[in-house]
Amino acid sequence: xxxxxxxxxxxxxxxxxxxxxxxxxxxxxxxxxxxxxxxxxxxxxxxxxxxxxxxxxxxxxxxxxxxxxxxxxxxxxxxxxxxxx
Amino acid sequence: xxxxxxxxxxxxxxxxxxxxxxxxxxxxxxxxxxxxxxxxxxxxxxxxxxxxxxxxxxxxxxxxxxxxxxxxxxxxxxxxxxxxxxxxxxxxxxxxxxxxxxxxxxxxxxxxxxxxxxxxxxxxxxxxxxxxxxxxxxxxxxxxxxxxxxxxxxxxxxxxxxxxxxxxxxxxxxxxxxxxxxxxxxxxxxxxxxxxxxxxxxxxxxxxxxxxxxxxxxxxxxxxxxxxxxxxxxxxxxxxxxxxxxxxxxxxxxxxxxxxxxxxxxxxxxxxxxxxxxxxxxxxxxxxxxxxxxxxxxxxxxxxxxxxxxxxxxxxxxxxxxxxxxxxxxxxxxxxxxxxxxxxxxxxxxxxxxxxxxxxxxxxxxxxxxxxxxxxxxxxxxxxxxxxxxxxxxxxxxxxxxxxxxxxxxxxxxxxxxxxxxxxxxxxxxxxxxxxxxxxxxxxxxxxxxxxxxxxxxxxxxxxxxxxxxxxxxxxxxxxxxxxxxxxxxxxxxxxxxxxxxxxxxxxxxxx
Numbered sequence: 001x002x003x004x005x006x007x008x009x010x011x012x013x014x015x016x017x018x019x020x021x022x023x024x025x026x027x028x029x030x031x032x033x034x035x036x037x038x039x040x041x042x043x044x045x046x047x048x049x050x051x052x053x054x055x056x057x058x059x060x061x062x063x064x065x066x067x068x069x070x071x072x073x074x075x076x077x078x079x080x081x082x083x084x085x
Numbered sequence: 086x087x088x089x090x091x092x093x094x095x096x097x098x099x100x101x102x103x104x105x106x107x108x109x110x111x112x113x114x115x116x117x118x119x120x121x122x123x124x125x126x127x128x129x130x131x132x133x134x135x136x137x138x139x140x141x142x143x144x145x146x147x148x149x150x151x152x153x154x155x156x157x158x159x160x161x162x163x164x165x166x167x168x169x170x171x172x173x174x175x176x177x178x179x180x181x182x183x184x185x186x187x188x189x190x191x192x193x194x195x196x197x198x199x200x201x202x203x204x205x206x207x208x209x210x211x212x213x214x215x216x217x218x219x220x221x222x223x224x225x226x227x228x229x230x231x232x233x234x235x236x237x238x239x240x241x242x243x244x245x246x247x248x249x250x251x252x253x254x255x256x257x258x259x260x261x262x263x264x265x266x267x268x269x270x271x272x273x274x275x276x277x278x279x280x281x282x283x284x285x286x287x288x289x290x291x292x293x294x295x296x297x298x299x300x301x302x303x304x305x306x307x308x309x310x311x312x313x314x315x316x317x318x319x320x321x322x323x324x325x326x327x328x329x330x331x332x333x334x335x336x337x338x339x340x341x342x343x344x345x346x347x348x349x350x351x352x353x354x355x356x357x358x359x360x361x362x363x364x365x366x367x368x369x370x371x372x373x374x375x376x377x378x379x380x381x382x383x384x385x386x387x388x389x390x391x392x393x394x395x396x397x398x399x400x401x402x403x404x405x406x407x408x409x410x411x412x413x414x415x416x417x418x419x420x421x422x423x424x425x426x427x428x429x430x431x432x433x434x435x436x437x438x439x440x441x442x443x444x445x446x447x448x449x450x451x452x453x454x455x456x457x458x459x460x461x462x463x464x465x466x467x468x469x470x471x472x473x474x475x476x477x478x479x480x481x482x483x484x485x486x487x488x489x490x491x492x493x494x495x496x497x498x499x500x501x502x503x504x505x506x507x508x509x510x511x512x513x514x515x516x517x518x519x520x521x522x523x524x525x526x527x528x529x530x531x532x533x534x535x536x537x538x539x540x541x542x543x544x545x546x547x548x549x550x551x552x553x554x555x556x557x558x559x560x561x562x563x564x565x566x567x568x569x570x571x572x573x574x575x576x577x578x579x580x581x582x583x584x585x586x587x588x589x590x591x592x593x594x595x596x597x
Binding site: 032035046 | 354
């Protein structure tokens with residue numbers, strides 16, 4: 001899980017926050033409320049998720065509960081990788 | 086007529102009616118008017134000259150709309166600023182319009198704090214509370230914007246209305262320039278009222294209408310959506326982030342919206358990255374699209390998901406207070422690719438560069454006449470004179486007309502990039518790239534994109550012996566430019582294709 005969190009944080013910093021300090025982004029901070037990602041950024045994020053974690057994101061799953069913070073992303077990736085039987 | 090009279094008209098009739106729904110918030114017309122008057126009361130205490138410029142930097146709809154009408158009631162001119170900004174961009178806009186008042190959400194402090202300190206023109210600053218720490222702002226008038234929105238400011242029920250006429254300026258909206266800095270489009274109360282009257286008539290808007298407002302209010306399209314619905318006493322359901330289309334669709338159903346306005350990328354996102362097929366919208370009456378004509382294929386897809394809903398294609402520009410033409414829904418399939426005809430009160434013609442009408446079927450520039458045409462560009466008389474000529478407003482859009490008088494836009498004379506709901510001038514991005522020490526030459530242009538309509542491509546020639554990668558240039562742009570102006574792709578060249586006179590051939594670069 002820690003590896004996933006670090007991978008997500010690196011992607012967010014590399015693509016949206018650039019030279020911001022590590023403490024500028026908490027793992028529960030909302031990307032929407034903080035103005036970190038715009039609508040095209042969400043599409044980039046989804047493409048990256050699918051490529052990096054080899055998962056398919058359905059249109060139904062494009063909701064803030066899955067994608068709007070580092071922790072929500074990590075939980076979503078975990079859920080996709082380990083679907084409930 | 087003044088714009089604020091629209092607000093007062095509904096307050097007198099139905100003060101408890103909802104004007105604004107966003108998140109968990111439901112705001113009535115009475116609350117909105119009280120908040121606007123409270124803001125006006127505070128502004129009046131600053132003793133500014135009528136016609137002062139009041140700027141808005143907030144993505145909170147209640148703050149924005151109350152601030153908008155508060156500035157008008159106090160006799161000012163509204164300057165709604167793009168909340169996707171940078172320190173450099175904000176400084177340019179506030180300085181250019183000589184803003185005296187800034188109403189801002191606290192989340193943008195990192196942008197406005199360094200700018201307000203530098204600019205002498207700012208005499209009043211109101212920031213979202215509670216208790217915003219504005220000690221750094223020194224002697225200028227300060228207020229807690231949240232407190233003002235409560236509408237309980239002592240004495241605000243007797244706010245003195247500044248004397249203004251419909252010929253006075255109501256608003257300045259900044260628009261991208263292709264060759265220079267953004268230009269402030271000056272709109273009088275009468276320009277906006279004329280356009281509102283026309284739009285209300287052809288969209289058949291009434292107080293029963295409830296629009297899903299996803300477009301930002303600081304651009305002219307969103308501004309027009311806001312004003313037309315307030316003018317008829319309708320309601321605005323606002324969610325302007327558009328990060329999660331499914332959330333928008335859910336809100337459309339939940340709040341039984343009757344209308345939805347978007348640009349091509351809005352509809353592309355709905356059709357390609359949402360669960361649209363799983364929703365139905367029994368209350369929805371109409372959709373509007375501006376920014377480009379609609380392809381027949383897209384129209385068919387939209388009609389499948391929105392059966393029985395009228396689809397209006399519209400055309401306009403900031404210089405026309407928003408709207409110049411629209412296509413009746415019944416013509417959507419008969420006139421594929423058309424933007425329709427002039428809206429009521431607007432006369433459109435197609436002229437050659439000498440001002441002569443072009444024959445049917447031939448290409449000319451769209452020139453518009455109507456009460457909605459702007460007063461000019463703020464403090465740029467030469468730029469104003471280039472587009473406001475004897476024949477009317479020269480739009481810069483090349484089009485043809487069919488035998489029945491319907492217009493079809495063919496291309497733009499300018500290099501403006503249409504990306505999502507943004508209109509982006511390439512020059513500012515090229516200048517920013519050229520400031521990077523490794524860059525010899527930069528050309529920026531829009532290339533076709535399935536979702537955005539156009540994405541930004543930067544074509545770069547590096548200085549001899551310099552090494553630089555894409556990420557370094559993107560990071561450089563990120564520091565200097567608002568996010569939506571940062572190129573999505575960078576291509577490196579040993580040299581750029583040019584004409585004999587040295588002009589970069591952007592059309593050639595687009596096709597690479």
